[in-house]
Amino acid sequence: MSLRIHHLNCGTLCPSCERLMNGTGSWSKPSTLVCHCLLIETPEALVLVDTGLGSLDIMAPKARLGHVFKRLMRPQLNMAETAIAQIRALGHDPRDVRHIVTTHLDLDHAGGLADFPEASVHVYKPELNAALHPSLREKARYHAVQFAHQPKWVPHDEQGDSWFGFSSIRAIPGLSTDVLLIPLVGHTRGHTGVAVKNGGRWLLHGGDSYFYRGTLEPAPHMPPGLALMELAVQTDSRQRLHNQTRLRQLAATHRDEVDIFCAHDPVEFARLAGTPD
Numbered sequence: 299m300s301l302r303i304h305h306l307n308c309g310t311l312c313p314s315c316e317r318l319m320n321g322t323g324s325w326s327k328p329s330t331l332v333c334h335c336l337l338i339e340t341p342e343a344l345v346l347v348d349t350g351l352g353s354l355d356i357m358a359p360k361a362r363l364g365h366v367f368k369r370l371m372r373p374q375l376n377m378a379e380t381a382i383a384q385i386r387a388l389g390h391d392p393r394d395v396r397h398i399v400t401t402h403l404d405l406d407h408a409g410g411l412a413d414f415p416e417a418s419v420h421v422y423k424p425e426l427n428a429a430l431h432p433s434l435r436e437k438a439r440y441h442a443v444q445f446a447h448q449p450k451w452v453p454h455d456e457q458g459d460s461w462f463g464f465s466s467i468r469a470i471p472g473l474s475t476d477v478l479l480i481p482l483v484g485h486t487r488g489h490t491g492v493a494v495k496n497g498g499r500w501l502l503h504g505g506d507s508y509f510y511r512g513t514l515e516p517a518p519h520m521p522p523g524l525a526l527m528e529l530a531v532q533t534d535s536r537q538r539l540h541n542q543t544r545l546r547q548l549a550a551t552h553r554d555e556v557d558i559f560c561a562h563d564p565v566e567f568a569r570l571a572g573t574p575d
């Protein structure tokens with residue numbers, strides 16, 4: 299069965315120095331990063347994968363996103379980019395979003411949860427534990443205010459069948475297509491990818507398991523500013539690098555069956571969303 303899957307950018311981020319962050323362009327102009335989310339139309343319900351920045355973040359960025367994120371990542375804060383606005387623009391009722399599947403709960407991925415208070419929020423159990431009981435260092439990345447509406451959490455940790463050699467967890471039993479959590483720990487304690495079956499092929503939302511498309515090439519490379527950011531926000535370097543190696547192998551051996559992308563690469567987003575670079 300083929301599904302309608304929409305690629306949504308739910309938050310444009312413009313940190314300084316295009317050359318250092320995007321790898322090309324100007325030293326003086328800001329860069330462009332996206333918050334790549336998916337809206338999946340299934341016969342049973344709408345399913346959202348990640349939420350980017352939400353309407354409350356746009357209205358109260360200082361309180362919800364914090365000073366450091368605002369200063370460093372320089373979000374555009376455009377209400378039209380929020381998932382709820384884009385879902386309405388597509389002609390859907392946001393209340394039909396019954397399930398949200400999250401790669402992790404960093405503030406630039408979980409901000410939109412409050413726009414869908416009735417949805418079940420599927421998350422890998424170690425990630426939920428980290429977000430609800432953060433260490434001192436983790437308090438900078440998980441913002442309790444984004445969970446103040448008490449999301450309908452559905453923690454998952456039961457392992458399912460192997461998926462191309464990765465362990466997998468079926469997130470939404472009863473759904474007519476497979477939406478799998480694929481543990482890819484390292485960026486955060488419980489970070490996962492989300493694999494979505496579409497006809498005979500798969501999409502793998504890699505979340506923040508990597509930041510730049512060049513990471514998956516046989517000779518991996520990435521812009522130095524982005525590499526620094528990846529290091530600065532990692533939780534476990536060894537696991538992060540190990541999982542990147544596994545993703546690189548997956549890309550090399552199964553590119554015709556699995557389309558892999560990450561959350562913040564604007565070129566991957568443009569390719570999949572069908573918009574010009």
Ligand SMILES: [Zn+2]
Nearest residue numbers: 404406506561
């Ligand atoms: Zn992120």
